[in-house]
Amino acid sequence: MGGVKIIKRFASVTVCAFFAVCVSAQSKSALSLYNEGQNFQSAANYYRAIESYREALDINPRYSDAWHALAQCSYELDQFELCVQYCDEALKFTARYSDIQNLKAMALISLGRLDDAKTVFNEVLSRYPNDVESRFGLAQLSLFNGSLSSAESMYLDALKRDGTNRKALLSLALVSAELGKDAVAQRYVNQALQYHSGNAQVHFLAAYLALRRNDFVDAERRARSAIQIDSSYDAAYKLLADILYAQKRYAEVVDMCDYRILHNRSLSDAWYLKGLAQTQQGQIEKAIASFNTGLSLNPQDEIMRLALEQIVDQNLPIEDARRSTWAAYHIAKAAEYKRDFKGPFERYEYQRALTIDPLGSAARQKYASLLSRDKLWESYLQQIRFIEENRPEVDLSSFVQTDENSPVIKKSSQQVENEDYIEALDSMMIENLAHTWNVDPFYLDKTRWNISVYYVVDDVQLIHPDAERIVTQAVCDIFRGEATTAVEVDSAAVSGYGEAYRLARAAGKDYFVILSVEEMERSVRIAGTVYSARTGTKTADLSVYRTGNARLASALRRFRQSLLALLPIRGRVLAHASKTILTDLGKNDGIEKGAEFEVVRRGTISTVDSGPGIFYRESDIVGTYVAEVVDEELSSGTFTKRGFYDVLNDDDELVLVKLPSKETQDADGSVLTDTRPAGDADGNAATEAAKEANREAVREDLMVAATETPLIEMIRSIR
Structure with a gap:
C-alpha cells in the first residue's frame, strides 16, 4: 500500500515537473524568437523579422515588445495601417507608452492623418514634457504645413533637452540650410561631427549640405569619410558619384557607377547616372545601352525614360528602326488608358510616341483613330495621307500574279481602309472653307505666343541628377509640333532671374518661365514662375504636385494646361x-x-x-x-x-x-x-475643357492629404 502511495506521489511530481518544463520552454521559445527577430530587423531583413515576431506572438499573444517590433517592421515596409494596428495592440500590454505612441503618430503622418498624429504627439508631451521624439514629430508636422521657422523652434526645444542629440542637430542643420542660413547649418553640422564622428550618416548629411553650397572639396571628403566608416553604405557611394558628376568628372562617375552595379546590378539609379555621364562624354550608344538596362530594371522611372528619349531625339536619325521599339512603350500605355476611358492620358501617350518615332505608322494610325473618334476629319485625312505616302515601297516581283495581265500588291485591311477614307474624305472636303477660299490650313503660321522656359540649378537632386534640365526639355517637347504655341528651351541653366529676363527680352519673347523640380521617392512637384518678357514682372505662379504611378506625365500634362489657360485665344x-x-x-x-x-x-x-x-x-x-x-x-x-x-x-x-x-x-x-x-x-x-481641367486639378489637389518635400524625406531618413 505504501509502495502504491510512493508511486502515485512520484507520478504526480513528474507530471507537475513536465508542465513546469513545458511552460518554461514556451517562455524561452517566445523570447528566443523575439531575439531572432531583432537580429533580422537589425540587418534590415524585415520579412524574416516579421515571421519571427509572429511566431513569438503565437506563443504569447500578450508579448508587447513583439507587437512593438512588428509595428516597427511594418513602418519600414510602408505598411502604415498595420503599424497603427500593431501599436494599439502593444499599448494594451506595456508601460512603454511614449515609444509606441510616437511610432503610431509617425505612421499616422504617413497616412496623411496629420490632425490625429498631432493629437497623439501632444498626448505624449502632456505625460512626458521632456520627450524628444514627440517634439521631432511635431516639427515634421510643421514642415508639412510649410512652417520652417516653427519646425526650427521645435528642433531647438528638443536640442535643449538633449544637447548632443544626433537627430536634432542634423535636422536643425537641414532646416537652417533650407532657410538660407548656411553658417548656422554648418555650425550644427560641426557639432554633430564633434559628438558623432563615428556615424556614417552624419558624414553623409555633411557631404549633402556641402554639395548644396557648391563646396565640392568638402562634399567629396565627407562622402568618402562616410564610406570609410561603413563600406556597405550605398547611399554614400551614390552621393559621391553625384558630387563627381557635378564637377564634370564623368570618367570617375562611370567608374563609381560600375562599382555599385558590380555589387548590385539591379540599382537602376546607377544605370541612370552612368547613362548621363556617358552622354556628356559623347558616348551616345553606350548611354542608350545604360538607359535601356536601367529601364528594364525599373520601367516606371519616368525621368530616365525622358533622358533616353531626349538623346534619341537629338542624336539618332529619324529613320532609326529602334525608335519604334521605344515608341511601343507609349502605345501600350495609351491602350491601358483607353481601357480605363482616360482620354487626355491616352492622347498624351500617343503624342509622346509620335515625338519619338515620327515615321512610325503604328503610333500615327492610333493617333489618327483618336482624330476620327473626335470627328476631326480634316486632321484625320492629313494623318492617314501621311501614312500612305510614307509607306515603304514594295518590290512587285515578289508577288504572285492573279491573272496574266498584272501583278497585284497584297494590301493589309488597314491600308485598304485608309485608301478608301482618303478617297471619300477628299470628295467631302470640296465644300469646306479651305477649298472655298483656296487656303491650305496646315501650312498656316498660327504662332501667337513665344515663350522661353529656363531652369536654375539651385538645389541638389538626390534621386535624379539633372532632373531640372530633363523636365524643362520635356515641357518644351509637349508643345512641339503644335502651331499655336512655340515654346523654346535653353539647353543650359541660367544663373538666375536676371539672365533669364535679359535673354527672353532680347529674343522678343512674350513670356519666360523659370522652372524648378522637387522629386521625392513617391511624388514630384513641378513649379514655374511665369514672367512678362516685356516688363520682367511676374505673371503667375504655377505649381503641380502629383503622387502615384505616372506622376511625372500627369504633372507635365497639368503644367501644360495651366500655362495654356493663361494665354488668350x-x-x-x-x-x-x-x-x-x-x-x-x-x-x-x-x-x-x-x-x-x-x-x-x-x-x-x-x-x-x-x-x-x-x-x-x-x-x-x-x-x-x-x-x-x-x-x-x-x-x-x-x-x-x-x-x-x-x-x-x-x-x-x-x-x-x-x-x-x-x-x-x-x-x-x-x-x-x-x-x-x-x-x-x-x-x-x-473654354469649357480648360475650366474642367482646372476643376479636376482642384479635385486632385484635395485628394493629397499631405504634401511631402525633399527636406521632409531627408529628415525622416535620419536614424
Missing part, C-alpha cells in the same frame, strides 16, 4: 469679302459657332504690365466678328465695322470676347485642343 484675319471674313481659328482652337471676337489692328496687342492677359487701346478696335461656319482650323462669319469707315485689313488680329454656352462645348477637349491656348483676354480659362 488669338487669331488672324486671313481674307475678307464684303462683310464676311475668313480667320485662322477653328474647332481645334476651342472655337464654336456663335463665338464672338473683337477685331484689332495688327501689331497693337501687347501683354499687360503685370499679371496675365493682354492690352490694346479702344481706338485700335476696328470691329467685331461672330463665327458662323467653323471647320477644324478655319472659321468664317460676319464682320461688323466700328465707326463710319471700314478699315479692316488682312492680318488684323482677333481677340476672344465670348464663347457660346457650355452645353455646346466638349468638357473633355480633344487631341488637338489639349495643346492650344485656352484663355480669354484677361488670362482666365475660357
Whole structure:
C-alpha cells in the first residue's frame, strides 16, 4: 500500500515537473524568437523579422515588445495601417507608452492623418514634457504645413533637452540650410561631427549640405569619410558619384557607377547616372545601352525614360528602326488608358510616341483613330495621307500574279481602309472653307505666343541628377509640333532671374518661365514662375504636385494646361469679302459657332504690365466678328465695322470676347485642343475643357492629404 502511495506521489511530481518544463520552454521559445527577430530587423531583413515576431506572438499573444517590433517592421515596409494596428495592440500590454505612441503618430503622418498624429504627439508631451521624439514629430508636422521657422523652434526645444542629440542637430542643420542660413547649418553640422564622428550618416548629411553650397572639396571628403566608416553604405557611394558628376568628372562617375552595379546590378539609379555621364562624354550608344538596362530594371522611372528619349531625339536619325521599339512603350500605355476611358492620358501617350518615332505608322494610325473618334476629319485625312505616302515601297516581283495581265500588291485591311477614307474624305472636303477660299490650313503660321522656359540649378537632386534640365526639355517637347504655341528651351541653366529676363527680352519673347523640380521617392512637384518678357514682372505662379504611378506625365500634362489657360485665344484675319471674313481659328482652337471676337489692328496687342492677359487701346478696335461656319482650323462669319469707315485689313488680329454656352462645348477637349491656348483676354480659362481641367486639378489637389518635400524625406531618413 505504501509502495502504491510512493508511486502515485512520484507520478504526480513528474507530471507537475513536465508542465513546469513545458511552460518554461514556451517562455524561452517566445523570447528566443523575439531575439531572432531583432537580429533580422537589425540587418534590415524585415520579412524574416516579421515571421519571427509572429511566431513569438503565437506563443504569447500578450508579448508587447513583439507587437512593438512588428509595428516597427511594418513602418519600414510602408505598411502604415498595420503599424497603427500593431501599436494599439502593444499599448494594451506595456508601460512603454511614449515609444509606441510616437511610432503610431509617425505612421499616422504617413497616412496623411496629420490632425490625429498631432493629437497623439501632444498626448505624449502632456505625460512626458521632456520627450524628444514627440517634439521631432511635431516639427515634421510643421514642415508639412510649410512652417520652417516653427519646425526650427521645435528642433531647438528638443536640442535643449538633449544637447548632443544626433537627430536634432542634423535636422536643425537641414532646416537652417533650407532657410538660407548656411553658417548656422554648418555650425550644427560641426557639432554633430564633434559628438558623432563615428556615424556614417552624419558624414553623409555633411557631404549633402556641402554639395548644396557648391563646396565640392568638402562634399567629396565627407562622402568618402562616410564610406570609410561603413563600406556597405550605398547611399554614400551614390552621393559621391553625384558630387563627381557635378564637377564634370564623368570618367570617375562611370567608374563609381560600375562599382555599385558590380555589387548590385539591379540599382537602376546607377544605370541612370552612368547613362548621363556617358552622354556628356559623347558616348551616345553606350548611354542608350545604360538607359535601356536601367529601364528594364525599373520601367516606371519616368525621368530616365525622358533622358533616353531626349538623346534619341537629338542624336539618332529619324529613320532609326529602334525608335519604334521605344515608341511601343507609349502605345501600350495609351491602350491601358483607353481601357480605363482616360482620354487626355491616352492622347498624351500617343503624342509622346509620335515625338519619338515620327515615321512610325503604328503610333500615327492610333493617333489618327483618336482624330476620327473626335470627328476631326480634316486632321484625320492629313494623318492617314501621311501614312500612305510614307509607306515603304514594295518590290512587285515578289508577288504572285492573279491573272496574266498584272501583278497585284497584297494590301493589309488597314491600308485598304485608309485608301478608301482618303478617297471619300477628299470628295467631302470640296465644300469646306479651305477649298472655298483656296487656303491650305496646315501650312498656316498660327504662332501667337513665344515663350522661353529656363531652369536654375539651385538645389541638389538626390534621386535624379539633372532632373531640372530633363523636365524643362520635356515641357518644351509637349508643345512641339503644335502651331499655336512655340515654346523654346535653353539647353543650359541660367544663373538666375536676371539672365533669364535679359535673354527672353532680347529674343522678343512674350513670356519666360523659370522652372524648378522637387522629386521625392513617391511624388514630384513641378513649379514655374511665369514672367512678362516685356516688363520682367511676374505673371503667375504655377505649381503641380502629383503622387502615384505616372506622376511625372500627369504633372507635365497639368503644367501644360495651366500655362495654356493663361494665354488668350488669338487669331488672324486671313481674307475678307464684303462683310464676311475668313480667320485662322477653328474647332481645334476651342472655337464654336456663335463665338464672338473683337477685331484689332495688327501689331497693337501687347501683354499687360503685370499679371496675365493682354492690352490694346479702344481706338485700335476696328470691329467685331461672330463665327458662323467653323471647320477644324478655319472659321468664317460676319464682320461688323466700328465707326463710319471700314478699315479692316488682312492680318488684323482677333481677340476672344465670348464663347457660346457650355452645353455646346466638349468638357473633355480633344487631341488637338489639349495643346492650344485656352484663355480669354484677361488670362482666365475660357473654354469649357480648360475650366474642367482646372476643376479636376482642384479635385486632385484635395485628394493629397499631405504634401511631402525633399527636406521632409531627408529628415525622416535620419536614424
